[in-house]
Amino acid sequence: MKISVVRDILEANERIAQQNRELFDRNNLLVLNLMSSPGAGKTSLLERTIDALKNHISMGIIEGDIQSSRDAERIAQKGVPTVQINTGGACHLDGNMIRDTFEEFDFKALDLLVVENVGNLVCPAEFKVGEDFKVMILSVTEGDDKPAKYPLMFHESKVLLINKIDLLPYVDCSVGKIENESRKINPDQEIFRISCKTGEGLEEWYEWVKKRLKNKRIKSQ
């Protein structure tokens, strides 16, 4: 019985997420759903990405948290439109929550909307919000056994960013093992090794975003 309830919720969410996606497409807006465990570096990646791209493109950010607006405050300092969603206990964002932010944005003026999901390697993978792509971050401090243990997240994520590689000398973690195990689950996944602290590897991530922006504009013409 519990499973059927969850399925009803998932089906209802799929319909709303599809409606969101259609609105985003009509506005030629690339939407990324950014997911990770707590503290893997989602907000740090956003800060870096805004700094690198904001002179070239127009970005908006949705910040999802159980409560508090600390991440939104960090991001708003970068001068981009930022909307906070407090889920009030829910462990993931869903299509309805994203729809509730629409009147806060001028989507016609934006090129890229990034949704920073609640820090959780499980539930966010199940709930579409209307995104073009799911992007996940794994920190090397979490260990190299995570693809096998949280396969849905790795399966659903078009991009895997392996973060905090500056800490590799101090932790027991094989990045090669993460890559191999994740590609077993998701052979087409793009994987980048990065450090949001030192900036290493981030250029390739920015190039991936720029390429997707270009594809989105062409697709929507």
Next chain:
Amino acid sequence: MKISVVRDILEANERIAQQNRELFDRNNLLVLNLMSSPGAGKTSLLERTIDALKNHISMGIIEGDIQSSRDAERIAQKGVPTVQINTGGACHLDGNMIRDTFEEFDFKALDLLVVENVGNLVCPAEFKVGEDFKVMILSVTEGDDKPAKYPLMFHESKVLLINKIDLLPYVDCSVGKIENESRKINPDQEIFRISCKTGEGLEEWYEWVKKRLKNKRIKSQ
């Protein structure tokens, strides 16, 4: 409507967890529900704790994972009774799942049962499994903003273990800030700074477990 469904699930779970707890109490069994983000060190803490205590007390372990049995294999090598629960997508353990393991254990012969929950800083805090105490681990690599962002987990956890303190020279994290913010949410929480890699701080954790074992036996006599 969604909220009412969640409440029904939570209420049903409370009843089952209470029944589990009564069974554990009848067997003078101390039960700890161990929670953290993915990769914060739950299994490493268990390995250390088993090595330190297994000559003095009789332990059993329940390993919760979405899928895979890697952690259970690590723990079973230590020679303690270990049962794997694969939640098949669910992001937390609940009372029913724990009840399903009962025929695998001889509770009369055990002093301590540790339930290693699914790696998730959100949902496990909402679902009792019949435990005496919730115990959480936070790794310093997750950052010092986590109590404010995931307050329910910190509120519900009788013990906070701040792990990976050997990495403090390499990360931007104030352990004092974690402690202050967590105590604001949960003034009676016991907090230990530990490293499951070097062993630092673990003696105090073992002493806490031994004290609780003693209390449990006295209480149940």
